Amino acid sequence: MQSDINNWFKSRVNLTPGDIAIIDSCTNNSWTYEQLYRRSEQLADYFVSKGIKKGDRVALLAPNHISYFDFLFASMKIGAIFVPLNWRLADAELDYIIKDCEPKIIGIDLSFKDKIDEISTSIDTTVIDTNNYISNLQSRISGINAEIKETDPLAIIYTGGTTGKPKGVVLSNRSILWNALNTITSWGLSNEDTTLTCLPMFHTGGLNVLSLPILLVGGKVVISNFDAEKAVNDLITYKCTVVLFVPTMYHMIIQTEVFQKSNFPDMKVFVSGGAPCPHKIYRAFSEKGIPFREGYGLTEAGPNNFYIDPEDTFVKLGSVGKPMLFNEIKIITDNGVEADSDVVGELLLRGNHSFEFYWNKPIETNETIIDGWVHTGDLAKKDKDGYVYIVGRKKDMIITGGENVYPLEVEHWLESHKDIDEASVIGLPDDKWGEIVAAFIVLKNEMNESELESYCKKKLTRYKVPKVFYVLDELPKTHVGKINKKSLKEGITLRKDSTIS
Incomplete structure (x- = not known):
């Protein structure tokens, strides 16, 4: 028999069966909570008829689509484990993930059928077409009596793998429910809220930041695939009240004509996450008087962990705020003690x-979860008022001549220049200094090395000023829009001719 804590979606349907739950902005199709529940029940029954048992994996390869909710809620009902697959991965990477999690069924959008056909996986799976599967299923709704505990796995979301093979992050019923509850109570969400989900739903940001919290509280989720102009129009058309984009998306959004002309009367707040947000994006919203704030999370924790009132974002520029109601944080120094105010340590x-x-991956698990604490690998500091600032990744910190340089500080300053569109800073090996600071930039207008150095010296200590600047047409991005620093470092030998000298 299922624990009551795992019946939250059924309970929500009982409360508001006729309310709209999901809208597909590409087709303008919509589904009520009752219709969404019936879809998931039909799919759960189909899974059982195919021999899917508690603990078996069911995967999905699709763009943002209602099938993500079908698969998740069907898995929740029978105790299966939902694995959303990243369709942007290379075939070898996708093949690795499929072999690692060994799904019994893969739902696939027809646009990706060739991608599955090309993968030489030895896993014996049943492939189903996500475009028509619900209409073709028999509505038997047989008795399903799996005993499901709150700590049983509900989803496996694979990390990006920019530093090695992707890791499958196992989220339990408890993990997903408590992230939603924490978000609702800390961010003040209600059934009056509507969100637009453009982040890919194979990523925790697309699935867990707002989609599931909004469904738990009884609001509306509008699903789409990202296009900057369409996203802005969708926000207006569907009267969205809260939304999450990553900084790369905001970078494209604020340059659209429709953004510059819109006042977004229904929006309570725009949220940025996934990577530290450039200050010029803050300014773009401030100039329009639109509430904006930054969040922080990772697949392994939440991903929602902090709250800051939009009114405080410009007083505490760059802060992600304070911990939400139902999670704790700690910042520790290299010697394992809790950091004082304004001292940088691991979050x-x-x-x-x-x-x-x-x-x-038991070894990696034990290296990440220690005494109940998730070691994020991110560096942070907390000011005297308790507001937390993310400084950067621990592995990205540059040590040059014995001095620590946090790339984010340099990146923020570079991107504040009117002629610099984007910037990323990494450390490169150097015989004299150990590492040197190297900047990769995308320019709006031409600048020479002397101008760049002079600008950096206005604010940055001498050892923080980049020793080399690389000008690129665009910065490489990961599948969720983060700047891919590993790719920058790996491609450095190819860029000798693009330095400013």
């Missing part, structure tokens, strides 16, 4: 929203 998180373990 640790703890709460019921955190992940259970990495799939098939």
Whole structure:
């Protein structure tokens, strides 16, 4: 028999069966909570008829589509584990993930059928077409009596793998529910809220930041695939009240004509996450008088962990705020003690929203979860008022001549220049200094090295000023729009001719 804590979606349907739950902005099709529940029940019954048991994996390869909710809620009902697959991965990477999690069924959008056909996986799976599967299913709704615990796995979301093979982050029923509850109570969400989900739903940002919290509280989720102009129009058309985009998306959005002409009368707040947000994006919203704030999370924890009132974002520029109601944070120095105010250390998180373990990776699990705390690998500091600032990734910190340089500080300053569109800073090996600071920039207008150095010296200490500047047409991005620093470092030998000298 299922625990009551795992019946939250059914309970929500009982409360508001006729309310709209999902809208597909590409087709303008919509589904009520009752219709969404019936879809998931039909799919759950189909899974059982195919021999899917508690603990079996069911995967999905599709653009943002209602099938993500079908698969998740069907898995929740029978105790299966939902694995959303990143369709942007290379065939070898996707093949690795499929072999790692061994799904019994893969739902696939027809646009990706060739991608599955090309993968030489030895896993014996049943492939179903996500475009028509619900209409073709028999509505038997047989008795399903799996005993499901709150700590049982509900989803495996694979990390990007920019530093090695992707890791399967196992999120339990408890992890997903408590992230939603924490978000609702801390961010003040209600059934009056509508969000637009453009982040890919194979990513925790697309699935867990707002989609599931909004469904738990009884609001509307508008699903789409990202296009900057369309996203702005969708926000207006569907009267969205809260939305999450990553900084790269905001970078494109604020340059659209429709953004510059719109006042977004229904929006309570725009939220940025996934990577530190450039200050010029803050300014673009401030100039229009639109509430804006930054969040922080990772697949292994939440991903929602902080709250800041939009009115405080310009007083505490760059802060992600204070911990939400139902999670704890700690910042520790290299010697393991808790950091004082304004001292940088590694950010640790703890709460019921955190992940259970990495799939098939016990060593990595034990290195990440220590005494109940998730070690994020991110560097942060907390000011005297308790506001937290993310400084950067621990692995990205540059040590040059014995001095620590946090790339984010340099990046923020570079991107504040009117002629610099984007910037990314990494450390490169150097015989004299150990590492040197190297900047990769995309320019709006031409600048020479002397101008760049002079600008940097206006604010940055001498050892923080980049020793080399690389000008690119665009910065490489990961599948969710983060700047891919590993790709920058790997391609450095190809860019000798693009330095400013």
